[in-house]
Amino acid sequence: MNAQQPAGHHVPVLRERCVSLLEPAIDGTGAVVIDATLGLGGHSEAMLNRFPGLHLIGIDRDEEALALSTERLAAYQDRIDLVHAVYDEIPDVLDDLGVPAVNGVLFDLGVSSLQLDERERGFAYSFDAPLDMRMDSSEGQTAADVVNQYPLQQLRTIIRRWGEEKFAGRIAEAIAAARADEPITTTGQLVEIIRSVVPAAAARSGGHPAKRTFQALRIEVNQELEALQRAIPAAVDALMLDGRIVVMSYHSLEDQIVKSVFNSRSQSSAPKGFPVELDEHKPELKRLSRGTEAPSAAETAENPRAASAKLRAVERIRDRRVA
Structure with missing residues (x-):
């Protein structure tokens, strides 16, 4: 994907469902929404277009994505603040902008279309590229640093934990053996190492043999789950x-974190047997759907990257100022 044609090729996942879920909260003059994973700005553009009284705060750690979304959203420049930050920096972003509270927040987690499509970023296992995987290319360790420098046991642990890969031991040992001969610097090298130890039958039934290891490395490089x-x-x-x-x-580890927070804040915090539920014990949130929502078959056909999406939504039902 190049800078001249991001909008035409980017299909935001569950765009209409996301906008309709947020609509009761953000359809009004003076409403403020945070797009915490701005990316190429597809969801943001839809919200700004539909709700003329809305102000949007877009956050992304990827400077290239910010540049492209700034161009895409230029028509709304007086109604947006686009910020280079990680989404766990929401409190700092709001403090800097002088915004005490917001009406809505959207997260579209995982790797973006831009990052997957640009070969030199090293996120994809389908073509050879430098082994990078940083969402913010301006700082931090790369995937090459991880595969070449992490001790064997640590490498095994992250592949098993973050990639949920049952062949983590074999893969980590193969990486350690290969890097002893020469540094592993490209995605192609890594894919061939993984292919050499993952049984063909497992690859046929579980997708590309490198899929889970690449997921694990991406999560580790960007510290995604800790930030989430x-x-x-x-x-x-x-x-x-x-x-x-x-x-x-887009995978169970992300969804577990989201589910845990939403569930805990949707329940009373009153101690068991407490005779009266005080205001501070009442649930803060109401879940807007049972479990997770998935994209329709039609949406998945139009946008294959939507296939694994799991959507959760909540509404605040207790004033945030009640402690």
């Missing part, structure tokens, strides 16, 4: 009464 564990509570705390949060996740 801070970001979801921060988003809840930023929400004003009747505000809504919509989150799309």
